[in-house]
Amino acid sequence: MNEARLRILSTHALMEPLKALAPALERASGGALAVSYDPTQALKRRIAEGAAFDLVIATREALDELARAGTVVRESCRDIARSGLGLSVRKGAAKPDISTSDAFARALLDAKSVVRSAEGASGRYFATLIERLGIAQAMRGKIILGPSGRVAELVARGEAEIAVQQTSELLPVAGADYVGPFPPELQLFTVFAAGIASAAAAPEAAEALIAKLTAPATLPLLRAHGLEPVSR
Numbered sequence: 532m533n534e535a536r537l538r539i540l541s542t543h544a545l546m547e548p549l550k551a552l553a554p555a556l557e558r559a560s561g562g563a564l565a566v567s568y569d570p571t572q573a574l575k576r577r578i579a580e581g582a583a584f585d586l587v588i589a590t591r592e593a594l595d596e597l598a599r600a601g602t603v604v605r606e607s608c609r610d611i612a613r614s615g616l617g618l619s620v621r622k623g624a625a626k627p628d629i630s631t632s633d634a635f636a637r638a639l640l641d642a643k644s645v646v647r648s649a650e651g652a653s654g655r656y657f658a659t660l661i662e663r664l665g666i667a668q669a670m671r672g673k674i675i676l677g678p679s680g681r682v683a684e685l686v687a688r689g690e691a692e693i694a695v696q697q698t699s700e701l702l703p704v705a706g707a708d709y710v711g712p713f714p715p716e717l718q719l720f721t722v723f724a725a726g727i728a729s730a731a732a733a734p735e736a737a738e739a740l741i742a743k744l745t746a747p748a749t750l751p752l753l754r755a756h757g758l759e760p761v762s763r
Contacts, residue, residue, distance in 0.1 A: 537736045539566040540574050541588040543651075543680060544614055544699045544723050547756040548744065549588075556740055562733070569679055570651040578602060584728050586737040590652055591722040603726035607737075611744045612758035613722045616653050617698040618710040619683040626710045627693075635714055636664045639693070642673065646683075646691035649676040653696045656719045664717075683707040697721065699757035722761050 537556075541549060546568055553564050569577065571589040578587070578597065587594070587603060591610060598605040618629055618638070627638035639645060639661070648654030654676070661667045675691050683694035687706030694701060701709050712718060725744060727737045743749060750760060 536563050536565040537733050537740065538583060538585045539564060539588065539740075540577065540582065540584045540586070541566055541568055542571050542574065542590070542723060543568050544697050544721070544758070545588050545611065547699070547703055548749070548752050548758070551752055552743055552749070556743060562736065570648060572650040573679060583730075585731040585733045586725060586727055586740060588723060588725045591724040594724040594726045597726060601729055604729055607727035607741070608724055609741050609745050610722055610724045610761040612753045613720045613761050614697040614699040614758050615712050615718050615720050616656070616695065617701050617712045619686055619694040619701045619704065619707040620692065620710055621686050621689060622706050622708050624708065626708065629711060629714065631714050632664070632716055635717060636666055640666060640669055642692045644673050644675055644691045645670070645693045645695060646675040646677045646685045647695045648682055650679070651696065652721050657695050660717060697757070702757045
């Protein structure tokens with residue numbers, strides 16, 4: 532294998548599928564994947580500060596912004612999958628009823644602490660959701676802003692009672708049990724997309740990865756990690 536590397540900036544939502552696909556992609560391209568993970572807002576900052584990359588995977592909204600700025604090639608941008616939001620608790624803990632809006636709100640109010648992403652789309656939406664549910668004041672002091680990455684790790688360590696994040700980021704966390712998705716009337720689906728950098732050093736390899744991620748044969752892998760196809 533040569534020293535060529537495909538430089539990827541990606542949201543954590545696609546971490547598990549990328550790990551699973553990496554060996555085959557590296558064999559096909561003859562080079563290693565160099566993947567760096569961050570929430571979308573952090574990825575945008577890094578790109579604005581001049582981070583070099585060949586491929587970026589982030590929310591569709593962010594990809595559209597990068598395309599308008601000329602940072603990524605608009606024609607290369609493809610939707611990969613979408614993920615809804617869910618809750619996790621510590622492994623073995625009782626799972627609260629979150630099947631309706633009222634039950635969901637009660638579960639949050641009954642919890643001693645709830646961790647959410649500080650910068651991710653899930654965390655920003657959750658901050659507006661508790662306002663919408665009329666429980667923001669009651670939740671004051673219970674909300675923990677998690678670090679970049681999988682916030683359910685705090686639940687697994689006993690540092691928070693409930694974790695709120697994309698389902699695809701909750702499922703892989705050892706030591707935490709997935710409770711389920713938000714009720715339909717409160718759910719938010721985030722579409723994740725990939726795009727090739729205008730200054731990409733390995734555009735062909737980046738294009739091959741996008742083709743792999745969007746191939747019908749990859750759907751079972753995406754579903755297994757809490758992601759689902761985007762309606763077209």
